[in-house]
Amino acid sequence: KQEVTQIPAALSVPEGENLVLNCSFTDSAIYNLQWFRQDPGKGLTSLLLIQSSQREQTSGRLNASLDKSSGRSTLYIAASQPGDSATYLCAVINYGQNFVFGPGTRLSVLP
């Protein structure tokens, strides 16, 4: 059974810092991996989708990498801003198209 973990559980940084969020999964036979952002009381917003054949994806200040063999993905946020404060979740997509979510990293960026 696929299990997804995320480290750290919570992170507080001053504005402007570069930071890395980690996601690990136990079964490397995944189809894709997707990073989401969730603001308090809101739904999930898709940030980046990395297909299994890709090593990384970039969108603006966000860069996500994927290492299937080691069961890891990282989300890099450059020059963090207070508006980046949210919970970040990674989800692995199995070949059955089922999404398995990690518990999330709660990020606070202090002005």
Place this chain on the structure above:
Amino acid sequence: DAGVIQSPRHEVTEMGQEVTLRCKPISGHNSLFWYRQTMMRGLELLIYFNNNVPIDDSGMPEDRFSAKMPNASFSTLKIQPSEPRDSAVYFCASSFRPGSTEAFFGQGTRLTVV
């Protein structure tokens, strides 16, 4: 595209009552997922459909929960009878426009059972 649409946004009901949550997926998507989110357990997959057919309902907590997808543009999640421990945010998501498995989530239904 309006995205995944869920209704109602909030629902407060008394224990023992029937609750029906509704979801309209993004047009062209052929997979639909129902998730439940709580502080204690995070996001849990309840059931997912592919081409309107339930593929995996192993996450449905018990017989009180049922889900249907009568056509490609509509799904319901029903709880009967509801219990206080069912209080959570229920999300619907859709995915798999051909060539992409990116999932898009609705805004969720916050259910409170008193």
